[in-house]
Amino acid sequence: MTPTKILRKEHGTIKRMLYILLRMCIKMEAAGMVDPEHLERIIDTIRLFVYSSHHEKEENLLFPALEEIGIRKDWGALGVIISERDEVRKYLRLLSGAIDDYKHSKRGAASRVIKQARNFVPLFMAHIHKEDTGIFHAVDSRLSLERQERLMKEFEKTEQVASGFEKQRELKRFLFRFERIYTG
Numbered sequence: 001m002t003p004t005k006i007l008r009k010e011h012g013t014i015k016r017m018l019y020i021l022l023r024m025c026i027k028m029e030a031a032g033m034v035d036p037e038h039l040e041r042i043i044d045t046i047r048l049f050v051y052s053s054h055h056e057k058e059e060n061l062l063f064p065a066l067e068e069i070g071i072r073k074d075w076g077a078l079g080v081i082i083s084e085r086d087e088v089r090k091y092l093r094l095l096s097g098a099i100d101d102y103k104h105s106k107r108g109a110a111s112r113v114i115k116q117a118r119n120f121v122p123l124f125m126a127h128i129h130k131e132d133t134g135i136f137h138a139v140d141s142r143l144s145l146e147r148q149e150r151l152m153k154e155f156e157k158t159e160q161v162a163s164g165f166e167k168q169r170e171l172k173r174f175l176f177r178f179e180r181i182y183t184g
Contacts, residue, residue: 003062003143003151004136010054011128016175017046018121023182025114032110036103038178039113043096045174053159055085058131061154062139069142077134084127091120 021042024034063073063082073082095116101109139148159168 001152002140003057003148003155004139006152006155007054007057007062007136008132010049011132013171013175014046014050014054014128015125016179017042017049018124020175020178020182021046021117022121025117027182028110028114036099038181039099039102041174042178043092043099045171047092049171056158057155061151061158065143065147065151066135066138068147071138071142077130077138081127081130081135084123084130088120088124088127091116091123095120 021039024039024042028034059082063078066078067073071078073079095113098109098112098116102113143151
């Protein structure tokens with residue numbers, strides 16, 4: 001296993017969450033209602049998984065390793081990735097606000113949830129694609145095997161601190177349950 005394989009696998013998990021979110025929106029359009037707690041749960045899970053684990057590995061471990069080999073984070077592909085994260089976070093906040101309004105039955109909130117989700121998901125998917133096809137290629141081709149092995153050990157420590165193995169099992173159960181409800 002390599003650092004980029006781990007991150008790509010995590011991207012797969014994030015994509016599953018984003019797909020569930022889109023399916024929730026389709027159900028909202030068709031049936032007019034989705035359990036607001038489910039919407040909150042998917043957003044909380046995205047936030048927890050992405051920001052306390054996945055981005056922790058990328059921002060605090062992977063990106064500094066790239067800087068060590070001369071890939072600056074303030075320009076080029078890495079600069080774009082970093083600036084996009086602020087936009088992704090902004091859209092997640094807007095979506096969270098719309099979901100909060102939906103939970104409190106505010107007028108027009110369902111259409112705002114759908115609109116914000118449809119802004120957020122493609123942006124995040126494009127961001128993931130850029131990492132998978134651009135940044136990770138640089139890691140695989142330019143970081144030494146020794147440096148990649150050190151990154152793997154650092155990733156393991158981060159994972160243990162961020163979520164631990166029980167949290168990972170809980171995430172898998174949650175995703176399976178929500179996939180059955182919204183995609184099955």
